[in-house]
Every structure is written in structure tokens, then in C-alpha cells.
Amino acid sequence: MTQHPVAQDRTTELLISSDQRLPSAPLSSQSGRRTALVKTVSIVCSGVVSIELCPAVAGEPFPPFEAGAHIDLHLQGGMVRSYSLHNAPGEENRYAIGVLNDNASRGGSRWIHEHLRAGDHIPISSPRNLFALNELQPAHSVFVAGGIGVTPILSMLRRLVQLGRNAHVILCARSRSSAPFLDELTHLTSLGITLHTHFDDEAGGPPSLSSLLAAHQPHDHFYCCGPSPMLTNFESTCAELGFANVHVERFKAEQPVSPKIALTGHCTVELRKSGMTLEIPKNKPALQAFLDAGVDIEFSCEEGVCGACETRILEGEAEHRDSVLSGAQKAAQKSMMVCVSRCRSDRMVLDL
Numbered sequence: 001m002t003q004h005p006v007a008q009d010r011t012t013e014l015l016i017s018s019d020q021r022l023p024s025a026p027l028s029s030q031s032g033r034r035t036a037l038v039k040t041v042s043i044v045c046s047g048v049v050s051i052e053l054c055p056a057v058a059g060e061p062f063p064p065f066e067a068g069a070h071i072d073l074h075l076q077g078g079m080v081r082s083y084s085l086h087n088a089p090g091e092e093n094r095y096a097i098g099v100l101n102d103n104a105s106r107g108g109s110r111w112i113h114e115h116l117r118a119g120d121h122i123p124i125s126s127p128r129n130l131f132a133l134n135e136l137q138p139a140h141s142v143f144v145a146g147g148i149g150v151t152p153i154l155s156m157l158r159r160l161v162q163l164g165r166n167a168h169v170i171l172c173a174r175s176r177s178s179a180p181f182l183d184e185l186t187h188l189t190s191l192g193i194t195l196h197t198h199f200d201d202e203a204g205g206p207p208s209l210s211s212l213l214a215a216h217q218p219h220d221h222f223y224c225c226g227p228s229p230m231l232t233n234f235e236s237t238c239a240e241l242g243f244a245n246v247h248v249e250r251f252k253a254e255q256p257v258s259p260k261i262a263l264t265g266h267c268t269v270e271l272r273k274s275g276m277t278l279e280i281p282k283n284k285p286a287l288q289a290f291l292d293a294g295v296d297i298e299f300s301c302e303e304g305v306c307g308a309c310e311t312r313i314l315e316g317e318a319e320h321r322d323s324v325l326s327g328a329q330k331a332a333q334k335s336m337m338v339c340v341s342r343c344r345s346d347r348m349v350l351d352l
């Protein structure tokens with residue numbers, strides 16, 4: 001995306017268009033999947049709905065979740081989309097997501113807006129969290145939300161309110177009418193949260209993150225979820241200001257996945273739990289080979305951003321191409337995202 005950070009709200013879906021799916025891939029692994037009942041669908045603001053999900057089967061409660069977590073929705077036609085939960089952790093048997101009907105949608109958010117209704121049933125995954133809130137230290141937290149990127153931040157703010165902590169949130173949107181969950185954020189200001197809003201149409205342009213963040217302390221924790229240009233701007237601004245505790249939620253690959261080193265030949269991959277050994281070309285991601293062999297493996301984005309396919313490495317080394325693991329985690333070679341990462345060594349043993 002080349003537009004300025006908040007000129008185009010983006011959906012929190014982790015995008016996989018049906019034409020990008022692996023040709024012979026089944027929907028996904030059955031592990032962790034359950035059916036949810038759509039309890040309510042309500043309009044939040046222009047182009048955004050909030051969807052409340054509850055267990056479809058009495059006595060089969062939803063797993064608990066942490067602030068910042070997301071779930072996958074398995075939609076018609078094999079589409080899988082991930083959406084952040086915006087309700088408070090600890091709320092039992094209820095997941096709430098926000099969905100933007102994005103003009104750039106490759107089908108998922110549009111399908112939800114046009115077809116998903118209260119009373120429908122839909123398969124969902126267990127929650128995963130790649131955007132964890134620092135709950136251990138009583139540090140001050142500062143949040144920057146761009147458009148629909150406010151959803152995981154809303155859950156984090158609710159959690160901080162539960163903990164009796166204060167926080168500051170900067171909500172950025174093109175206009176007041178397109179700012180999702182503005183009423184809910186405003187309500188939180190009576191519970192210890194301070195709110196700064198920036199609307200492009202009222203301010204005459206995009207926000208200056210350096211001036212909005214400069215007054216905060218280097219030991220604070222800084223979180224951002226929004227369009228890719230906003231995340232890039234946020235990270236570089238935090239680096240310039242000397243902020244070390246920086247957390248971002250990415251919904252698209254940081255950079256297009258492209259070969260980093262030339263990989264030739266094959267890798268012998270032993271799948272310890274499945275009792276299989278496969279020969280996989282080193283220049284191909286392993287997921288397709290696993291699916292072709294009938295291995296039960298969970299996956300969602302196939303872009304290396306959601307963490308669904310993370311697989312433990314027992315032996316060998318991977319060529320990491322994901323946006324989930326940190327540099328240190330990649331160097332440690334403890335796990336790999338098999339949807340985009342490749343086998344580097346001639347032999348690998350995976351905990352699969």
C-alpha cells in the first residue's frame with residue numbers, strides 16, 4: 001500500500017484469496033476448530049460491523065483468550081480469514097470481532113458483510129496471540145490505532161482497565177464517521193484511559209507520530225496496529241525517539257516473500273509424530289508437501305504472518321521467510337512457519 005497511513009482503513013483479516021490457496025489444500029486442519037453461532041451482527045460505523053460469536057453446542061465452551069489475540073473464520077469457498085478479538089479477556093463463551101468491508105478485500109470481508117447473519121453457524125479456530133500485552137510490569141502503555149486496527153487494542157485497553165492500569169490511546173481514521181468503536185473508546189476514558197483522536201479530514205492530513213509520541217517516556221510500552229505504512233512509520237519513529245518497548249501487529253507480510261538464499265536439491269524431512277519421511281525440494285515451502293501427504297496441520301494465512309502453521313524443529317535448519325518470528329527466534333532454529341519457510345539443511349526432523 002502506498003497511500004498515507006490512514007487514508008485507507010484496512011481490515012484486520014489476514015488475507016488469503018481463494019485464487020492464492022494451494023491447489024490441493026483442504027480447508028485446514030481440524031485441530032482446534034469448532035463451530036460458533038453468530039449471535040449478533042451490528043453496525044459500528046460506516047463500513048464496519050461487530051460480530052458476536054458464542055458456542056454452537058451447549059457444554060462446549062470457547063477457549064479463553066488473551067488481549068491482542070485473533071481467531072480464524074472459515075468462510076464459504078475455502079476462504080480463511082483472521083480477525084482480532086475486541087472484547088475483554090475473561091468474558092466466557094463470547095468472542096467479538098470487527099470486520100471492515102474493505103474496498104480492497106479479496107473476498108472475505110465482503111462475503112461476511114453480504115452473507116453472515118445472526119443465527120448462522122460458522123467454523124472458527126482457537127485464539128492465537130502474536131500481539132501480547134505486557135501485563136507483568138506496571139509500565140505505562142501507549143497505543144496507536146489506525147482505523148480497524150483498533151480492534152486488538154480495544155481488547156488490550158479493556159484488560160488494562162481490569163488490571164486497574166492507565167493507558168493512552170491515539171486513534172487515527174480518515175474521518176470521525178469512519179472511526180470504528182469511537183463510542184467504546186470514549187467510554188473507557190471514564191475508566192483510566194486517555195484518548196487522543198486524529199481525523200484526517202478535520203486535521204487536513206495524516207498524523208505526525210513523532211509529535212504525538214515525543215512526550216512519552218522511553219520506558220513506556222508502545223503498541224501499534226494499523227495499515228502497513230503506519231506500522232513502518234511507527235517503528236521508525238519509535239527508533240528515532242529511543243523507545244525500546246515497541247510492539248506491532250502485522251496483517252500482511254513485512255515484505256514480499258522472495259528468495260533470500262538460493263536453495264537447491266532436496267531435504268529429507270522426518271515428521272516425528274506422523275511417522276512419515278518426505279523428500280521436499282528445498283526451494284519450496286513445506287506446507288504443500290505436508291498437505292499432499294495427508295498430514296494434519298493447522299494453517300491460515302499462508303503468508304507467514306498469522307503463526308497458525310508454526311512447527312517445532314527437532315533437528316536441522318530452516319530458511320525463515322516469515323514475519324512472525326524475531327531475528328533471535330529465527331537464529332535459534334526452534335520452530336518455523338512451514339507455509340513460507342524452506343528447509344535449509346539436507347535433513348530435518350519436525351515435531352509434526
Ligand code: FES
Pocket residue numbers: 298299300301302303304305306307308309310322324337338339340
Ligand atoms: S499459515 Fe499463517 S504463518 Fe503459516
